[in-house]
Amino acid sequence: MRIIETRQAPNPRRVRIFLAEKSIAVPFEEIDLMAGDLKSAAFTKLNPWQRVPILVFDDGGVICETVAICRYFEAMHAEPALMGVDAFDQATVEMWQRRVELGLLTHIAHVMRHLNPKMAHLEVPQVAAWGEANKPKVTEALLALDARLADSRFIAGEAYTIADITALVAIDFMRPCKLALPDGVPNLRRWYAEVSARPSASA
Amino acid sequence: MRIIETRQAPNPRRVRIFLAEKSIAVPFEEIDLMAGDLKSAAFTKLNPWQRVPILVFDDGGVICETVAICRYFEAMHAEPALMGVDAFDQATVEMWQRRVELGLLTHIAHVMRHLNPKMAHLEVPQVAAWGEANKPKVTEALLALDARLADSRFIAGEAYTIADITALVAIDFMRPCKLALPDGVPNLRRWYAEVSARPSASA
Numbered sequence: 001m002r003i004i005e006t007r008q009a010p011n012p013r014r015v016r017i018f019l020a021e022k023s024i025a026v027p028f029e030e031i032d033l034m035a036g037d038l039k040s041a042a043f044t045k046l047n048p049w050q051r052v053p054i055l056v057f058d059d060g061g062v063i064c065e066t067v068a069i070c071r072y073f074e075a076m077h078a079e080p081a082l083m084g085v086d087a088f089d090q091a092t093v094e095m096w097q098r099r100v101e102l103g104l105l106t107h108i109a110h111v112m113r114h115l116n117p118k119m120a121h122l123e124v125p126q127v128a129a130w131g132e133a134n135k136p137k138v139t140e141a142l143l144a145l146d147a148r149l150a151d152s153r154f155i156a157g158e159a160y161t162i163a164d165i166t167a168l169v170a171i172d173f174m175r176p177c178k179l180a181l182p183d184g185v186p187n188l189r190r191w192y193a194e195v196s197a198r199p200s201a202s203a
Numbered sequence: 204m205r206i207i208e209t210r211q212a213p214n215p216r217r218v219r220i221f222l223a224e225k226s227i228a229v230p231f232e233e234i235d236l237m238a239g240d241l242k243s244a245a246f247t248k249l250n251p252w253q254r255v256p257i258l259v260f261d262d263g264g265v266i267c268e269t270v271a272i273c274r275y276f277e278a279m280h281a282e283p284a285l286m287g288v289d290a291f292d293q294a295t296v297e298m299w300q301r302r303v304e305l306g307l308l309t310h311i312a313h314v315m316r317h318l319n320p321k322m323a324h325l326e327v328p329q330v331a332a333w334g335e336a337n338k339p340k341v342t343e344a345l346l347a348l349d350a351r352l353a354d355s356r357f358i359a360g361e362a363y364t365i366a367d368i369t370a371l372v373a374i375d376f377m378r379p380c381k382l383a384l385p386d387g388v389p390n391l392r393r394w395y396a397e398v399s400a401r402p403s404a405s406a
Binding site: 048049055061063064065067068069071072075076086087088090091092094095098099103125127129130133144147 | 251252258264266267268270271272274275278279289290291293294295297298301302306328330332333336347350
């Protein structure tokens, strides 16, 4: 198997950190999404929805979508569990993963896609007012995570999970989007220092 | 346990259909999101992210986020499987669920939230140009699903899954958004007739 990705994009980093936490090695192949590789005929055949990363099996099977790729490896390599253990725990991790992805990362991505002129070929049409409208939504999500982390070591509870991976990648993606952490988020900063210090963060 | 929902909203219907397919009965409690109930102190205490549906346990535990609620019931009641069986199958279902949710339902929801004046209290600020920009994205996703359904009985393969539930709910939600199926999607119409005829569709 191999993973096709674009190293600088946030979603592929989520998969790399996930694999590093599980000590799984998969070969990576790079495509350049800024050069339009997502729309190439060869890539579109593998993923008609034109997104990275994708997991390509030697028999031709393909799994697209970051969290679906993580789900595959979670099912194949249960330890360490990154998506919860029992039913309530799995649901709790999924709840927080989704809150972070849909409530934070997605808004950060909209800022990038709608306000950066270099993204004009990927986001058609760019709507600057919508890009701006996402900025306070980012702040709101960060404040909500700070409140959560007042009571909890990690985002989904006492164990490090995929929700932490999504949040770390989202926050690091704020820099190229010219967004900064707000004041008054001490719990978020404590958590950020801890998850950034894990070896997987450099994946 | 009980589920707090707003019956006319699309996400609660996803959970109701999921439960109907598994023949699980859970009491429902209605709140009125158009009247601002999401922002009430009592509801915000249960879900600080102010979304329905939520699953509330008798011991006070809460699971929010539609797919996380479904995940809980899938783990507790494996049959019939609606989220895949083995690792590749689970990942395939998750891939399609996400494509339908993020590539179709989300765009339909943006049309509603940004173009319907009645949603102005929930979507601040409304950006009409962004609402309009989502309309062709809806069509593009429907055409992609039609292409998929040329080769496959259901969206994720030969079995009915949560991906079909999300797609059915999304397509039915097009009507209040004043969106219509495009011409030239015979496979999608064949699939829609089949999934709409299941008893669960009226849940």
